[in-house]
Amino acid sequence: MSQPHHRDPRFIRWGRLVRDAANADPNTRCWRCGRRLTDHPPHKTGAAPTWHAGHTIDGQLGRPWLKVTEPPPEGPWLAAEASTCNVTAGARAGARGRGTGYSWP
Ligand SMILES: [Zn+2]
DSSP states (O other), X not given: XXXXXXXXXXXXXXXXXXXXXXXHOTTOOOTTTOOOGGGSOOOTTSOOOOEXXXXXXXXXXXXXXXXXXXXXXXXXXXEEEEHHHHHHXXXXXXXXXXXXXXXXX
């Protein structure tokens, strides 16, 4: 993660809000894949996934989306995203450029 706005105080504050909201509700859905945290596979290391604040549009600092059980609308948001999905997206970001949207079950 080397995006310049990750040092932005708004990102730090909003990211914390999103993570707190996500952790407070067991029905939180990952904006990227629509699954609950417990439905995500563990990391390759065996570590359990955790909630991150993910960008719905790569590289754009969106506002925090705190209705964590609902998908965010179109546009840039900081939304709850499982660490496993976040890691995968970061690895793909160079090739893809931006998100392809999500499939909400
Ligand atoms: Zn996910």
